[in-house]
Amino acid sequence: MKVITTIKEMQTEIKQQKSEGKSIGFVPTMGYLHEGHLTLIKQARQENDIVVLSIFVNPLQFGPTEDFSTYPRDFERDRALAECEHVDYIFYPTVNEMYPTEPSVKVIVQARTDVLCGKSRPGHFDGVATVVSKLFHIVMPTRAYFGKKDAQQVAVIEGLVSDLNFPLDVVAVEIVREEDGLAKSSRNVNLLPEEREQAVVLYKSLQEAKKAIDQGEQNPHSLIILMKEMITSNSSGVVDYAEIYSYPQLKPLEKLEGRIIIALAVKFTKVRLIDNLILDIE
Numbered sequence: 001m002k003v004i005t006t007i008k009e010m011q012t013e014i015k016q017q018k019s020e021g022k023s024i025g026f027v028p029t030m031g032y033l034h035e036g037h038l039t040l041i042k043q044a045r046q047e048n049d050i051v052v053l054s055i056f057v058n059p060l061q062f063g064p065t066e067d068f069s070t071y072p073r074d075f076e077r078d079r080a081l082a083e084c085e086h087v088d089y090i091f092y093p094t095v096n097e098m099y100p101t102e103p104s105v106k107v108i109v110q111a112r113t114d115v116l117c118g119k120s121r122p123g124h125f126d127g128v129a130t131v132v133s134k135l136f137h138i139v140m141p142t143r144a145y146f147g148k149k150d151a152q153q154v155a156v157i158e159g160l161v162s163d164l165n166f167p168l169d170v171v172a173v174e175i176v177r178e179e180d181g182l183a184k185s186s187r188n189v190n191l192l193p194e195e196r197e198q199a200v201v202l203y204k205s206l207q208e209a210k211k212a213i214d215q216g217e218q219n220p221h222s223l224i225i226l227m228k229e230m231i232t233s234n235s236s237g238v239v240d241y242a243e244i245y246s247y248p249q250l251k252p253l254e255k256l257e258g259r260i261i262i263a264l265a266v267k268f269t270k271v272r273l274i275d276n277l278i279l280d281i282e
């Protein structure tokens with residue numbers, strides 16, 4: 001496994017691999033790896049000749065009051081985990097390597113960002129789309145792997161790849177959970193111990209919503225009330241959003257039909273957690 005820190009060297013290696021006809025599987029991350037990331041890497045390993053993992057905490061996608069500085073980081077641990085998964089390259093650039101000057105161009109995402117994390121984190125998806133576009137030009141993947149925990153991100157990246165004609169396939173991977181149901185997330189380490197216990201309420205309230213749908217509930221507003229009530233009465237978390245939309249269009253629904261997403265974001269003392277459930281309603 002090679003650790004590469006410069007754009008030039010990464011592109012040179014990839015061009016060489018591509019000239020030998022190798023397919024490139026790419027897993028973009030912000031590091032502090034957990035089972036969720038490792039599942040993406042394992043799938044990329046199975047489906048491609050070469051696997052590239054990027055580790056870069058992208059300042060452009062964090063708002064001024066968000067957790068860029070406290071985002072967990074541990075490169076040596078990540079390197080060991082990546083080695084165990086037979087990653088071929090870790091691309092690990094500095095902020096200065098990615099953004100040597102004040103950016104003169106950025107990608108602006110115009111659809112699917114007026115709701116959920118796009119609404120709560122203004123500019124977040126412009127930052128994601130800008131760095132992902134750069135990473136795609138640097139790594140030139142055949143397939144790029146993203147987790148469905150960030151379901152809005154998957155929808156935005158599918159739009160980016162389609163609209164800007166990136167010659168690659170986006171592969172969306174199922175959410176990996178802790179034993180109690182909490183979605184794995186690098187940020188979980190920043191939960192206080194009692195918050196960690198309470199945090200399972202995100203998953204449980206999604207399951208309650210699903211149960212109500214299975215029992216015939218068709219009104220999205222009733223489900224939202226049910227989930228908010230469950231979260232506030234079982235945790236100290238503050239609901240940032242609890243919403244239901246069509247997926248991947250992210251349009252409001254008066255009645256549940258077709259493919260829908262039930263999505264949550266809840267703020268705890270130092271972290272904001274997200275989770276979701278995508279369902280096909282007959």
Ligand SMILES: Nc1ncnc2c1ncn2[C@@H]1O[C@H](COP(=O)(O)OP(=O)(O)OP(=O)(O)O)[C@@H](O)[C@H]1O
Nearest residue numbers: 029030031036146147149150175176184185186187
């Ligand atoms: N529990 C999970 N299951 C599946 N994919 C995941 C999971 N957690 C993260 N991913 C995916 O891994 C990729 C990198 O995510 P990232 O490095 O931001 O990790 P993260 O755990 O989502 O961090 P955080 O939520 O704290 O920002 C993204 O495509 C993300 O959707």
Ligand SMILES: CC(C)(CO)[C@@H](O)C(=O)[O-]
Nearest residue numbers: 028029030058128131150
């Ligand atoms: C895709 C990504 C690596 C871009 O910084 C990030 O948003 C993430 O980890 O999901």
Ligand code: BAL
Nearest residue numbers: 030061062124150153
């Ligand atoms: N995985 C999402 C990246 C972020 O929260 O900025």
